[in-house]
Amino acid sequence: MKIGTKIVHEGQEPEKTTGAVIPPIYQTTTFAQKDPGVPIAEFEYTRAGNPNFSRLEQTLAAAENGRFATVFSSGLGAMTAWLATVGQGAIVANEDLYGGTYRLLINVFERYGIKCTFVASDDVASWKGAITSETKWVLVETPTNPLLKVVDLKAVCKLAHAKKAKVIVDNTFASPVLQNPLDLGADVVLHSSTKYLGGHSDVVGGVLITNDEGLKKDFDFYRKAMGLNPSPFDCWLVSRGIKTLALRMAQHQKNAKAVAAFLKKSVSVKNVYYPGFGGMVSVRFKDDKAAKKFIKGLKLFCLAESLGGVESLVCQPSSMTHASIPKAEREKIGIDDALVRLSVGIEDEVDLLADIAAALR
Ligand SMILES: Cc1ncc(COP(=O)(O)O)c(C=O)c1O
Numbered sequence: 219m220k221i222g223t224k225i226v227h228e229g230q231e232p233e234k235t236t237g238a239v240i241p242p243i244y245q246t247t248t249f250a251q252k253d254p255g256v257p258i259a260e261f262e263y264t265r266a267g268n269p270n271f272s273r274l275e276q277t278l279a280a281a282e283n284g285r286f287a288t289v290f291s292s293g294l295g296a297m298t299a300w301l302a303t304v305g306q307g308a309i310v311a312n313e314d315l316y317g318g319t320y321r322l323l324i325n326v327f328e329r330y331g332i333k334c335t336f337v338a339s340d341d342v343a344s345w346k347g348a349i350t351s352e353t354k355w356v357l358v359e360t361p362t363n364p365l366l367k368v369v370d371l372k373a374v375c376k377l378a379h380a381k382k383a384k385v386i387v388d389n390t391f392a393s394p395v396l397q398n399p400l401d402l403g404a405d406v407v408l409h410s411s412t413k414y415l416g417g418h419s420d421v422v423g424g425v426l427i428t429n430d431e432g433l434k435k436d437f438d439f440y441r442k443a444m445g446l447n448p449s450p451f452d453c454w455l456v457s458r459g460i461k462t463l464a465l466r467m468a469q470h471q472k473n474a475k476a477v478a479a480f481l482k483k484s485v486s487v488k489n490v491y492y493p494g495f496g497g498m499v500s501v502r503f504k505d506d507k508a509a510k511k512f513i514k515g516l517k518l519f520c521l522a523e524s525l526g527g528v529e530s531l532v533c534q535p536s537s538m539t540h541a542s543i544p545k546a547e548r549e550k551i552g553i554d555d556a557l558v559r560l561s562v563g564i565e566d567e568v569d570l571l572a573d574i575a576a577a578l579r
Contacts, residue, residue: 219280221281221394221395221463221464222464222465224277224280224281225277225280225281225460225461225463225464226461228276228277228279228280228281229272229273229274229275229276229277229278229280229457230273230277230457230461240458241269241270241273241454241457243270243450243451243454244264244268244269244270244450245450245451246264246268246450247263247264248262248263248264249261249262249263260272264447264450265441265442265445265447266438266441266442266447267438267442268447268450268453269450270450270451270453270454270457271289271447271448271450271453273453273457274287274289274425274453274456274457275287275288275289275425277457277460278394278409278411278415278425278427278460279427281394281460281463282389282394282398282399282400282407282427283398283400283401284400284407284427284428284429285428285429285431285434286427286428286429286430286431286433286434287425287426287427287428287434288425288426288434288437288438288441289411289423289424289425289447289448289453289456290423290424290425290426290441290446290447290448291422291423291424291446291447291448291449291452292410292412292422292423292424293318293388293390293408293409293410293411293412293413293423293424294318294319294322294410294424295424295446295448296408296409296410296424296425296426296446297319297322297388297408297424298322298440298444298446299426299436299437299440299441299444299446300386300406300408300426300437301322301323301327301332302440302444303433303436303437303440304332304354304355305331306330306331306332307331307332307333307352307354307355308333308334308335308350308352308353308354309323309332309333309334309335309353309354309355309356309357310334310335310336310337310345310348310349310353310355310356310357310378310383311323311334311335311336311337311356311357311358311359312336312337312338312339312357312358312359312360312362312367312369313336313337313338313339313551314339314359314362314363314364314365314367314551314552314553315336315357315359315362315363315388316359316363316388316390316539316540317535317539317540317541317542317543318539318542319357319359319388320540320542320543321542321543325542334357335348339359339360339362339365339367339368339369340367340368340369340370342370342373342374342377345369345373345374345377346377349374349377349378349381349383350381351381351382353378353381353383354383354384355383355384355385355386356374356377356378356383356384356385356386357385357386357388358371358374358385358386358387358388358399358404359387359388359390359391360387360388360389360391360392360397361391361392361493361496361498362391363390363391363498363535363539363540363559364491364498364500364535364539364540364553364557364559365491365500365551365552365553366391366491366492366493366496366498366499366500367493368493371387371397371399371402371403371404372402372403375402375403375404376403379403384405384406385399385403385404385405385406386404386405386406386407386408386426387399387404387406387407387408388408388409388410389407389408389409390408390409390410390413390414390526391413391496391498391525392495392496393409393413393414393415393463393467393496393526394407394409394463395414395463395464395467396467396471396495396496400427400428400429405428405429405430405433406426406427406428406430406433407426407427407428408424408425408426408427409424409425409427410423410424411423411424411425411456411460412424412524412526413524413525413526413527414463414466414467414470414497414526415456415459415460415463415526416455416456416459416460416526416527417459417460417462417463417466417526417527417528418455418459418527418528419524419526419527419528419529420455421452421455421456421459422452423448423452423453423456424448466528466564467496467497469564470496470497470526470562470563470564471495471496471497472567473497473562473563473564473565473567473570474492474496474497474498474499474560474562475492475494476567476570476571477499477560477562477570477571477574478490478492478499480571480574480575481499481501481574484578486503486504486508486512486578487501487502487503487578488502488503488504488556489501489502490502497525497526497561497562497563498525498559498560498561498562499559499560499562500535500557500558500559500560501557501558501559501560502552502556502557502558503556503557503558504556505555505556506554506555506556508556509534509555509556509557509558510534510555511577512558512577512578513532513534513558513577514577515576515577515578515579516532516573516574516577517573517576517577518530518565518569518570518573519531519532519560519570519573519574520532521533523538523539524561525559525561526561527561527563528563528564529563529565530560530561530562530563530565530570531560531561531563532558532559532560532561533558533559533561534555534557534558534559535553535557535559536548536553536554536555536557537555539559540553
């Protein structure tokens, strides 16, 4: 089955007892038991599990061609559960990661014995030099946030597995419509479902997907033990939003390609970052003043954090999404005040280009 069909049907079956085509929101904290310790179905308490979690997990696992998924309260909630599974040890990751991921690795988990080495995303030799027999896990974000660099996943997975390290891929920017890391050798896929999966900027959520039953058990355990669960309603919203993911990605991509091509022709723009697929475009202006003027001049692109919703958004990563990375570190990898990130929505291309043209003027 193709992904456009799977996201409409897998985990999306009518509810068995009433036939409701759209399942209810199981807004309950707890589930009645037949005997002490014997639940009626598989559910006991919503921190540990809920029918809305299970349905969404079935959809998301299918979308990524995986066997198992565990949903969380946010993308960083999913990252936290994965890091709890890692325990202590050495991790290799790419240097231009989402700022919140960097903060979680350095400002939280380093204290508990995680040691992270950062490498240049698009340089396989740099990954090769950093991945050693000491490496426990490799964390890859691709395309990267906000510079949209692409990591050669097949090559990095091969390097990691040769050293007996596992690979987790943050696939938030590509979405499962454009990239399936498990098929390229990854052990785990992570999404912030806040973004393209939900697609409507109305829900915060995260997920880990894997083919490894042992890892699935660990992820479920840490969700329950650490209280990283989502709410039933939030899962219901993602289950609803994801049905149009393939349609939305096609329109995001068509618009983003047009926006990138248009910006490339502008004399006020120094650099355009677009990997050739997906809905994200970053632009470097000649200085921070020009960048700010452009941001302020946009009318359809709303100045806000996040991405992947139907509406176009603009942000300045240095002061917003990546502000938690120390300035010197940030600037070393090219995230300065002249850089602007666009999440290109699904509006009509003509209107988006007109808005950009006006802001450039
Ligand atoms: C690539 C990437 N991964 C993870 C996250 C974290 O997700 P959440 O905000 O749902 O915790 C984000 C958030 O912007 C992101 O852009």
